[in-house]
Every structure is written in C-alpha cells, then in structure tokens.
Amino acid sequence: MIIDPRLLEPIADRAWPARETAALGGWRLKASDGWSRRINACWPLDEPGRPADEAIDAVEAFYAARGAPACFKLADGAAVPANLAEHLTARGYRPAHETLVMTGATTGDADEAVTLSATPDPAFEAVFLASAAGNAAEARERLDALGRIPAPAFFGRMDIDGQTAALGAAAVEGDWAGIFGMRTLPGHRRKGLARRILGALLDMAEGQGARRAYLQVEADNAPAIALYSGLGFAPAYCYRYWAVGA
Template identity: 70%
Template sequence: MSPETLEPIADSAWPARERGRLGGWRLNATDGFSLRINACWPLGEPDRDPEGAIDAVEAFYAARGLPVRFKLTDGATAPADLAERLERRGYASHGETLLMTGQVAGGADAEVVLSADPDPAFEALLVASAKGNAADARERLEALGRIPAPARFARLVLDGRTAALGACAVDGEAVGIFGMRTDPDFRRRGLARRVLDALLAEASSLGARTAYLQVEEANAPAIALYAARGFSTAYRYRYWSRPARD
C-alpha cells in the first residue's frame, strides 16, 4: 500500500481523543505522550494558505496546552515544501520512524489469550511498562480502548503470568500492530514473535492481507525482529517540533 492509502488507515487505527481537520490536515490531540495522537498529520492540502494553516495548528495546540507537533510522512505530506516552511519558523525534525509492512500470516498459539477488549492483566503489564509514568500509560490504554472494531488484544501467559502482549486493528485488508510489550523477566525468549504470529493469524481470519507497524529507527532489536518475520520498510516519517524555550 502507498503512504497516501495507508496513512489515513493508520490514523483511524490509533484514534486521538480529540480530532479536527483543516482540509487535508488532520489534527490529533490527547494528553501529549503518544506522538501520533498528539500531532498534526498534513496528508493533503490544507483548506487555506499554508502559512495560515500553520498558524491555525499552532493556535489549536496552544489552546489545549500541548506542544505543537507535525508528523511529516515521506510521499504523503502536503504541501511538498512544508518542512522548509516549518524550519523557517524554528521547528526541527526528530523521532524518525519506519513504517514497515508484511504479509498477514501466522499461527495460533495455545498460550496466547485473545480478546476483543484489553482485560485487567493486559492493562497491568502495559502500565508496568510505562516505568512509573501513569499519565502516559493511561493515555495509551484509552487509545487502545478507542480502536474501532474489529480489534484484538493478545496476552501470552507463562507460569500464570502475562509475559508479553500486543494488539491489532483490522480495517478491510489492512491490519495495524500496536502495543507490543514484553515483561523484562521474560525477554530474549522469542515471545514477541509468538504474540505477533497469533495476532496475524487472527487478523487473517478477519480478512486482513497486509500488516503494518511503526517502529522508531533507533529501536534496532525491534526492527530486527520484524525484518526476520518478513516485514520491510515501506516508508518513513518524522516529527517536527519547536525546541522548548527556557
């Protein structure tokens, strides 16, 4: 799938609490932690001149007490010179991320519990993985709860404990993978791959044919895992923000 096709699907799969539009620019606002749901996605031409649109985006986030952030995607950003416009205003790029795609194929796993909603054990591991940032964990749990149906949540249980988890959102023939986590006590045992395989098998039964996921360029272990599973980089995106002022 091209960025023009896949980016709107990815936006819908990880929904912000508050959403707005400026023509082809999508405004997402939540609590400020998960970058994708706290950024403007300029996926088409705005409904006004670009400089006026940037002004409107800045006003939107300022009114909510959130930092102004743009998510610029290779092959799906309009206008084409938006990065240059932002740079002139003092914005800088950061958080380069790969969007990887792969075939939907996997296998059921007797130790992976699948459900249509995140259960308390799923939530507990996600909260623990936030390393004490309760607000970040709450934002992500609420975003997971907003994933449109059909969604699936997977927990791999070993020795009576939730050792790894993940989630997926199916939209037609596309399925997005989100929330992959492994308990530190169970790492380096191939559990993330087992969760991924179980999610992909379930997504296949729901009609999905192409899987996608986002992974930061700096996360070499995750990239290696997904590459070994047959995923490859389809395109990249970067965030643009202004440095905080003292």
C-alpha cells in the same frame, strides 16, 4: 512490494484514535494528554484549504488553546503540501524522532497459549501499565488509545506461570492490519514471546480479511527491527515529528 504512504497513513490515523480530533481541510489534528506523539500531532494528509502558513497558524492556535506545543507528523511522500517541511523550517521547526513503518504479509500461526480478546482485559491493562518504564501517565494515555481502536480489533496476551508476560494488539481495516502495543516484561525477553504474540495476531487478522500488516518502530530500535525483519516485515517509509526546537 511498494507501499504508497498516501494510502497507508489515513488507515494508520484511524487505527490509533486520539481523545480529541479536528479537521483543517485535509489536515487532521489529534490531541490527548501530550505523551504519545501520534495522538498529539497534526497529520497533514491532504490540502488544508488555505495557504500553508495560515494553516500552520491555525494548528498552532489549536494546540495553544489546549496548553500544548504544536507538532506535525510528516511521513515521507505523504505530507501535503509537498513543500510543508520548508515552511516549518522557516518558522523554527525541526524534525526528530524518526520512525520506521514496516509492512509484511498477515502470515501467522494460531497459538493456544495466546489469549485473544476484542477489548483489553484487566490482565492486559495491568501489565501494559506495569511496563511503563517509569512513565505511568504515558502508559495510561496509550492504553486509552488502545481502548478506542475501532472494531475489529484484537488484544493478545501470553501468561507464563500464571503471570502475563507479553502483550500486543491489532487493528483491522479492509486489507490492512496495524500492530500496536507490543510489550514483553523484562524478565521474559529473548524467549520468543513477542514472535508468538505477533503470529497469533496476524493469524486472527487474516481471518478477518486482512492481507497485509503494518507496524511502527523507532528507527534506532535495532532489536525490534531485527525481530520484525525475521518475520517477513520490510521497511516501507519513515516519518518524523516536527516541533519548534526539536
């Protein structure tokens, strides 16, 4: 199934809210604490209402006022104007952090071992923060974003021997469900827990009317891509973050 990124990118934008947002015509500026690039970047999804270089100037001023470098999230086939990458390149911006968007059907299975809630419960929050791999500030920023996901949203966790071992979340908008925050603690990997979490989230999303699901995974994360491919997800398009000196 061919997926138009111009349809999916606005949905993905709304599903992962930043602490602060602003609009520059059809460009969406997102700012948080500076860790998660998706909520600390400009998403150029439609015409900015002014020449490209003037729009870039305005974006740079927006982030400079917040003590942050400007960053642009350019999705294949969705960035507006179409030659934006040329303008950014001329100003010293370079692409990095290639990310793959994968899509699949909301075909999952309910699982009694997966606890689902409409908001992150204390156990979910504690394990999400504990899985920070040394960066507690980034984990807190991502957890705050999860808490801002508009309803209907679902947060799933699995407990093993009384301890939460795996997590995941879903955001539903119309026909689409976005999958976020998938985490499995190191001691519980390769046990199929992520597969079960995802299956339960997809089943719940289907019950809310979603027929398709999307997720983002770093392009060099072969194990995660293999997991999602095995569950019927296929690559749809890529995006990259453009920053000076990236």
